[in-house]
Amino acid sequence: MTFKTVVLGAVAALMTSTAAMAEEMKMAVTTSFANSGLADVLLPEIKEDTGIEVQLLIVGTGQALALGAAGDVDAVLVHSKAAEEKWLAAGNGTHRTEIMYNDFVFVGPQADPAEAGAAEAATGALQAIAGAEAPFVSRGDDSGTHKMELRLWKAADVTPEGDWYKAVGQGMGAALNTASGMNAYIMSDRASWLKFANKGDLGIVFEGDPVLFNQYAYLPVNPEKHPHVKTDLVNQLEAWLLSDEAAELINAYTIEGQQLFVYNAGE
């Protein structure tokens, strides 16, 4: 008796799970965007204005684009221009709309033993770290942040190799945890860093070089390839992202008094 009741109860509970039928769409976003906390501000507003419940899949840029290519999400919001253009060229999406940018910072021990803070440019900071063979944690996960880091090493004409260079193959938070534990240098987006709660002895050692700007773009998945995507909702969301209200909300978002994102859609 009791056994049967348990079984039936569990089966019934499972059945009810798939029923929810609000205006839902799925969007793959990068960890750095989700960690910034901006989503917690924007999503309720989007729901109020458009009635759309945007479900976020928080993954790395590589996985986000893969989910879009497979048709498992309706749109993608990422920050890796080269990968995005390649993705579009493969017919996975309809177009690319730039929305906003934030910037990357170099985080490291506050004493800055490699003297990266004294550099003129981001490349100079990296050269200083490599020259000192100071511990440096890399995401190493093929994410947008990781790709940006690799481009900067290339621009600095340094091949990051050796014991001091640790590729952890994890998300921003896990990589920051590692850097904090090892008292190492790391490149992070400003939002993830400011929101990060386990800072330890780390602080921002270098910032402000325009090459560190990080452009976010909105990419709808191609409905010709995946007829089931909710193009209506995707278009409504895009229209909202291009609205003045979105611009105000994004520009007004701060952590510890610092503005995180600069709205630049339509520029």
Add this chain to the structure above:
Amino acid sequence: MTLTGVSVRRRGRSILGPLDASLNGGGLSILMGPNGAGKTTLLRALHGLERVSTGDIHWTDPKDAEGRNQGFVFQTPVLMRRSVLDCIAYPLQLDGVKRAEAREQARARANEVGLNVNLDQAVMFLSGGEKQKMALARALMRRPRILFLDEPCANLDGRSVKEIEEILLRIKDGGTRILMSTHDLGQARRLADSVLFLHAGKLVEQAIGDDFFRAPQTAEAKAYLKGEILL
């Protein structure tokens, strides 16, 4: 029943037979013989628990051949993880009898074998004699025409042995054919209508009970009765 050339081999070794025998009429037959003589194997083969390697077992009445008309009591009672009553009722539940009805009959059977304990307790809490009575009651649930017992009184105290023997005699009087193995010469004397004496997997001697004990015909049986072949 008639056995012709029956043998049981396991892993290339012969443990029983080849063996010819004919068991007719009713009553209680005792299988005797030293350890390893093949008593248990023969009982199990007759009941179909052991595959016969060669030969043929022919039942005079085909009804006797049906397993469900046979009961088997093992030397070590098989204890199910159930209450005493549910253990006894189990064979009828296999037959699709409603649980309440099966339990009612089980209660009657328990009464028959003199199992006067709390029938709702777990069977593992019974004493040795009580466990064997439970097994007996369970074997009787389907009203078998033939009852096999493999040393049912080994490891039991004197009083339990006596009780079981009385029950067996009653069952026999009720018309059930009984085949039973035992080591206990006294028990064999008390119960046997006929005796099958096994030695080294062969049927050495078969006789009416009284005749066997009074005048054994073979050297092996004589030696065994004198206690010269150890158990």
Add this chain to the structure above:
Amino acid sequence: MWQAARLVATFDPDLVEITALSLRVSLGATVIASLIGLPLGAWLAVNRFPARRFVIAILNALMGLPPVVVGLMVYMLFSRSGPFGVLGLLFTPTAMVIAQVIIITPIIASVAHQAIRELWADYHDLLISLQATRLQRIKTLLWDGRRALMTASLAGFGRAIGEVGAIMIVGGNIDHATRVLTTAIALETGKGEFDMALALGFVLIGLAILVNLGLHFISRTERGARW
């Protein structure tokens, strides 16, 4: 600790939601995996067939399957580009249940097989003597071995409720949709919010203990005074 206590004491709605989903997914997976694994384990214990050893070896090997691999396989199957994509099950609790069923069925079947094999050794002669059919044998063994089998199911549940790799991939950790305790813990850890992650961890442990106690309580009342 304080944070955990405060979250529980105030019935934080988000916490209640993800805890309920954790329970629903893991219990659902445990029930389904038990319905498959327990009879399978019993069947393997009772039947002798040529491939039996092989099947048992496969089961034992599957127990060590990394959940991430299971998650990837289920993702491939239920992705819009996969064979079952039209069902639209990816990133739903149903997909999470499917992944967990694959992960824990081998564990449940394997533990059940061990337990039933011992019981079968005890019962073998009796069941053959009484000419129980194959189905009756399995039913009897499952019923009389139910306490050991409950342990098997609880082992499966333990693995399911604490599992993160597979459900992260097939569930997506979507807030208010597929976020469960373990994926929330991973998320909080990623944010460096160790206190919160740990608090959720305590909730998870408490939940597992409650379910275990609850099941033992149910089985005790069911046994009555007999066992």
